[in-house]
Amino acid sequence: MTSKTMSLLKLTVNNHPGVLSHVCxxxxxxxxxxxxxxxxxxxxxxxxxxxMWLLVNEEQRLxxxxxxxxxxxxxxxxxxxxxxxxxxxxxxxxxx
Amino acid sequence: xxxxxxxxxxxxxxxxGAQLLIRLLERQGVTHIAGIPGGANLPMYDALTSSSIKxxxxxxxxxxxxxxxxxxxxxxxxxxxxxxxxxxxxxLITAVADAKLDSVPLIAITGQVPQAMxxxxxxxxxxxxxxxxxITKHNWMVRSAQALLEVIPQAFEIALSDRPGPVSIDIPKxxxxxxxxxxxxxxxxKALPCPVLEEAHVEAMLTRIWQAQRPILMIGGxxxxxxxxxxxxxxxxxxxxxxxxxxxxxxxxPSDHPLSLGMLGMHGARYTNLVLEECDLVVGLGVRxxxxxxxxxxEFCPKATIIHVDIDHSEIDKIIPSALAIRxxxxxxxxxxxxxxxxxxxxxxxxxxxQLKQSYPLILDGENELFRxxxxxxxxxxxxxxxxxxxxxxxxxxxxxxxxxxxxxxRQWASSGGLGTMGFGLPAAIGMALAQPERKVICFSGDGSLxxxxxxxxxxxxxxxxxxxxxxxxxxxxxxxxxQTLFYESNLSAVKFHAKVDFAKAAEAMGLKGIDLxxxxxxxxxxxxALLQPGPWVINLPICETEMVYPMxxxxxxxxxxxxxxxx
Numbered sequence: 001m002t003s004k005t006m007s008l009l010k011l012t013v014n015n016h017p018g019v020l021s022h023v024c025x026x027x028x029x030x031x032x033x034x035x036x037x038x039x040x041x042x043x044x045x046x047x048x049x050x051x052m053w054l055l056v057n058e059e060q061r062l063x064x065x066x067x068x069x070x071x072x073x074x075x076x077x078x079x080x081x082x083x084x085x086x087x088x089x090x091x092x093x094x095x096x
Numbered sequence: 097x098x099x100x101x102x103x104x105x106x107x108x109x110x111x112x113g114a115q116l117l118i119r120l121l122e123r124q125g126v127t128h129i130a131g132i133p134g135g136a137n138l139p140m141y142d143a144l145t146s147s148s149i150k151x152x153x154x155x156x157x158x159x160x161x162x163x164x165x166x167x168x169x170x171x172x173x174x175x176x177x178x179x180x181x182x183x184x185x186x187x188l189i190t191a192v193a194d195a196k197l198d199s200v201p202l203i204a205i206t207g208q209v210p211q212a213m214x215x216x217x218x219x220x221x222x223x224x225x226x227x228x229x230x231i232t233k234h235n236w237m238v239r240s241a242q243a244l245l246e247v248i249p250q251a252f253e254i255a256l257s258d259r260p261g262p263v264s265i266d267i268p269k270x271x272x273x274x275x276x277x278x279x280x281x282x283x284x285x286k287a288l289p290c291p292v293l294e295e296a297h298v299e300a301m302l303t304r305i306w307q308a309q310r311p312i313l314m315i316g317g318x319x320x321x322x323x324x325x326x327x328x329x330x331x332x333x334x335x336x337x338x339x340x341x342x343x344x345x346x347x348x349x350p351s352d353h354p355l356s357l358g359m360l361g362m363h364g365a366r367y368t369n370l371v372l373e374e375c376d377l378v379v380g381l382g383v384r385x386x387x388x389x390x391x392x393x394x395e396f397c398p399k400a401t402i403i404h405v406d407i408d409h410s411e412i413d414k415i416i417p418s419a420l421a422i423r424x425x426x427x428x429x430x431x432x433x434x435x436x437x438x439x440x441x442x443x444x445x446x447x448x449x450x451q452l453k454q455s456y457p458l459i460l461d462g463e464n465e466l467f468r469x470x471x472x473x474x475x476x477x478x479x480x481x482x483x484x485x486x487x488x489x490x491x492x493x494x495x496x497x498x499x500x501x502x503x504x505x506x507r508q509w510a511s512s513g514g515l516g517t518m519g520f521g522l523p524a525a526i527g528m529a530l531a532q533p534e535r536k537v538i539c540f541s542g543d544g545s546l547x548x549x550x551x552x553x554x555x556x557x558x559x560x561x562x563x564x565x566x567x568x569x570x571x572x573x574x575x576x577x578x579x580q581t582l583f584y585e586s587n588l589s590a591v592k593f594h595a596k597v598d599f600a601k602a603a604e605a606m607g608l609k610g611i612d613l614x615x616x617x618x619x620x621x622x623x624x625x626a627l628l629q630p631g632p633w634v635i636n637l638p639i640c641e642t643e644m645v646y647p648m649x650x651x652x653x654x655x656x657x658x659x660x661x662x663x664x
Contacts, residue, residue, distance in 0.1 A: 018237065021229055029230045067410035073234040073254060 005059045006035065008081045008088075009066070011052040014074040015041050022072050023052060032065050033057035038087050049076070053087050108279050113241035114139035114272040117205070118147045120248040124284045126176050128530055130154050130163035134180025135220060137207030139272035141178075152530065152559065155551035157184050159523040161191020162549070165200050166527020169510040170485060172321070174201035174255040175527070181208050182220030185266070186227065190517055193231040195262035197514025198344065199317060201255035202262040204228070210270040211239065228264035235264040241276040249285030256287035259408040260321055290407060290425035297422045298432045301379070301403055304420060308377035310445045311337050312397075314360065314389075317344030317513075318382015318406060320506040324427030328381065329353070331430050334439045337379075338449050340368055342389045343498055345382070347509045351502040357449070358458065361389040362649045363495045365458035369647075369655040371449055372397050379403045382426040385415040386514070391655035405429050459646070460500050461661075466619060469496045469568055469643050475620070476538065476566060477501050479627050484536045485528045487511060489521035489545030492574035495645040497540045519548030522565060526552060529561035536562045538627075543569040543593065550602065556632040557607030564627055565634045567599055569614075570641040578644050579651075582659060592641075603634035614638040 013019050020039060027034045036055040041048075058065050069078050083089070111119065117140060121129070130152040133141040144151055154160035157179040164177040179188045185206040195202040209218040228235045234254050236247050244267075251263045305311055319328050325348045332339050332355050339349055340360040349356040357368045369391075372378070378400045383389070385404075390396040393415055404411075404418040405426050412421040422429055462468025466475055473496055482504045488494040488511045503509045510528060512520040525539035546567055556563050577591040600610030611626050613619040613636060626633045647658035 017239075018225060018229075018235075021226065022234075025229050064410065064414055067412070071408075071410055 005057055006083060007056050007058065007062055008083050008086050009054040009056060009069070010079045010081050011054065011069070012042070012076040013050050013052055014076065015048040015050040016074070019050065019074045022074055023054075023069065026068055026072060030065075030068060032061065036088050038091070055086075055088050108277060110275055110277050112139060112143065112272065113244060113267065113274045113276065114143040116241055116244050116276060116278060117248065117267070117272070118143040118149065119281065120244065121176060122147060122149060123281060124248070124252050125173070128152055128167060129176045129178055130160040130527070131178025132157050132160055132180065132184060133178070134184045134207065136181035136209055136269050137178060137184075137267075137272070139269065140205070140207065140267075152526075152555065154523065155554055156549065157187035158191050158519065159549050159552040159555065161188045161202065161204065162194070162520055162523035163527040163530070163552075163555070164202055165191060165195055166487065166510060166524035167531040168195075168200050168202055168527070169524065170507055170528040170531040172323070172507070174203055174252050176203045176205060179204070179206050180220065181206060181224065182222050184220075185224040186222060189227060189231065190515075192228060192262045192264060194512055194515040194517045194520065196231050196233070198512065199260050199321060200262065201260040203251055203255055204232075204262060204264040206264065206266050207272070208237070208266045208268040211268045212270070214268065224264070224266040228266070231262070232264050233261040235266070237266045238268070238271055241271055241274040244271075245278070245282050249282050252285030253288060256285075258288070258290065259318070290428065291423065293422075293424045293428050293432060295432060295436070297420075297424070298429055298436060300420055301405070301422065301429075302433060302437055304377060304401070304403060305335060305337070305379065306440070310375045310448070311335075311377040311379065312372060312375040312400070313337050313339040314342070314378050314380045314383055315339055315345045315348055316342040316381070316383035318426050319345060319348045322382060322407075322425055322427035323506075324382075324430050325349075325506045327427055327430035327434060330434050331437075334434065334437055336440055336442045336446065338371065338446070340364070340372065342383055342386065343511070343513045346498060347503040347506045350504040357453075359498055361391060361655060362651075363499060363645055363647065364655070365499070366456035366647055366658055366660065367449075367452040367458070369649070369658060370452050370456055373399070373656050374448070375400050377401055377403065379405070380418075381405050381430070384408075384411045390415065391649050391653055395654035395656070458499065461646070463500070466613075466623070467637065467639060469493070469639055470500045472566070472568060472637050472639070473497055473500045473540070475623070476627065479624055480536070480538070482508065484508075484538055485510070485525075485532065487521045487525040487528060487537060487539045489539075489541040489548075490516045490518045491542045491545055492578060492643070492645050493540050493542045493545075493568040495575070496568070499645075501540075518545040521545060522549050522556070523552045525563045525565070526556050526559065526561060529563050530559065533561070536564070539563060539565045541565055541567050542574060543567055543571060543597065543599070544573045546599070547597070553603060553606040553608055553632070553634065561632055562630050563632045565603075565632075567634065567636050568639050569599070569636050570639050570643065571596065572641045574641065574643070575645070577641060578648075581644070582648065583650060599634055599636045608632040608634055610634040610636070612636040
């Protein structure tokens with residue numbers, strides 16, 4: 001899973017219906033390779049927010065992918081993160 | 097409950113969701129809504145009868161979408177179309193997708209089955225939210241009347257901010273009927289301020305321009321949407337830089353401006369594309385480097401570095417890596433630059449450009465013959481002035497008009513650029529005429545395209561608008577025929593209409609005036625009469641099916657490899 005071409009993105013998004021569709025729809029229609037998704041509401045937030053972790057396989061088009069994602073109205077922020085110790089590494093045992 | 101009847105803005109009032117919607121649209125300054133009623137938007141239409149907003153009843157929802165687009169393209173304001181659920185919504189799809197690709201602020205409001213029935217395959221239920229999602233800037237399913245207070249202003253804000261575009265709002269019938277007590281109505285939504293421009297970026301751009309020997313400005317629809325045409329002309333003139341326009345940028349420079357090199361790309365003039373072969377700097381201003389403009393990207397402007405100015409961050413470096421990129425309002429960049437720059441002249445480069453222009457001119461074969469494409473377009477232009485608005489459909493006639501009609505002011509020109517939707521021209525002309533009733537609209541069409549929204553002739557007649565539909569009629573899908581001729585060894589497949597349609601009679605049947613110039617004694621006099629009389633007309637002008645749009649770059653080919661036909 002932790003191939004060198006993978007990137008990990010941390011999204012903060014509005015937590016209301018349709019947000020997951022907007023994010024996944026963008027990836028599908030621009031044919032960005034999305035390897036894994038993990039979404040949950042942000043604990044303890046006063047605003048209705050969710051956190052989405054995305055594992056993407058798009059080395060070449062990563063900047064383009066991030067800019068397109070940032071344009072989505074319900075996406076509040078997009079950050080790049082290190083793969084090591086990520087939520088995907090820690091939950092590998094659930095996906096065997 | 098406090099009695100505040102003297103202050104209508106803060107009066108507590110009970111409204112249905114539909115009444116609230118109409119009230120919010122009025123506050124946005126909406127004067128016309130194009131649409132079609134149906135089962136799932138009946139409450140909206142019930143509320144509309146007591147509104148100042150004028151409804152324009154289209155004959156197909158796609159027509160309604162393009163009527164709203166025509167109003168938006170002419171005015172720059174966001175415009176609204178209505179449709180019911182199911183087929184009403186799905187019929188809107190093409191007009192919404194078209195608005196996305198050409199960055200038009202369109203607000204599509206659809207009825208939906210009641211929330212309790214969503215997901216049951218109810219009568220006229222489709223997933224409008226899901227269908228609109230990939231073709232809008234943003235879209236909503238409104239789940240309460242209360243939510244309209246937030247969604248409607250936000251919809252206008254999003255449609256108009258940064259790079260404009262369409263939004264869609266799906267409203268279930270129970271939400272339209274829900275009673276809500278409203279104290280104060282929200283402020284109307286409007287465009288947000290653009291990101292702050294750093295002057296250092298403009299300085300860096302000017303430095304690169306001063307260093308360049310053979311610069312070119314490549315300008316697009318972004319200049320028009322930023323209302324920056326005058327600033328662009330000042331910028332180009334002060335720095336003495338020739339300008340190529342994309343299809344969407346036509347009208348920014350008057351067509352006879354000494355710095356204008358016309359349209360670039362697939363059907364650009366030979367000299368235009370050849371100048372781009374030699375230039376050493378391309379300044380892209382409000383453009384997105386569409387494939388019809390660039391040709392094969394790897395061979396686009398092979399000697400040039402690229403500066404890219406655009407409000408949409410995701411367009412920067414999407415197609416072509418730029419040496420310098422400025423994410424900002426292009427108008428602000430130009431105003432700032434005009435203030436900072438030192439005027440310059442470039443006699444060597446201008447001479448070289450003039451030389452190319454003389455050696456490789458745009459040849460408009462048959463431009464003096466009425467029944468040849470360029471001749472028809474030039475004749476019509478000669479009978480009219482710059483006050484008229486121009487729409488087209490999609491195909492050969494569209495490219496002939498883009499090449500030959502003198503489009504001399506911004507927003508004079510409305511044509512489906514990105515999506516290339518046949519059927520755009522007539523309803524868009526209706527919209528332009530509604531937005532600017534003082535201007536005549538010429539819709540250039542083909543016999544293939546016009547049939548795709550022919551029913552809107554009845555709408556044009558009903559509204560009694562000053563629209564002239566000119567059909568360059570070759571009884572073929574001409575641009576497909578052209579491609580089959582050039583790239584499929586003339587193996588013509590499914591491009592001829594064997595049944596001849598009498599368009600003049602079809603127009604008369606729908607309440608317009610119609611004339612077939614091919615069967616009258618004095619076609620030029622009849623053409624002049626039809627164009628100059630007020631009111632809706634259909635003018636059929638027969639042309640030969642072997643007419644071609646030249647030059648042409650093969651799809652996927654490099655812009656230097658132009659097919660020029662026998663005339664070149």
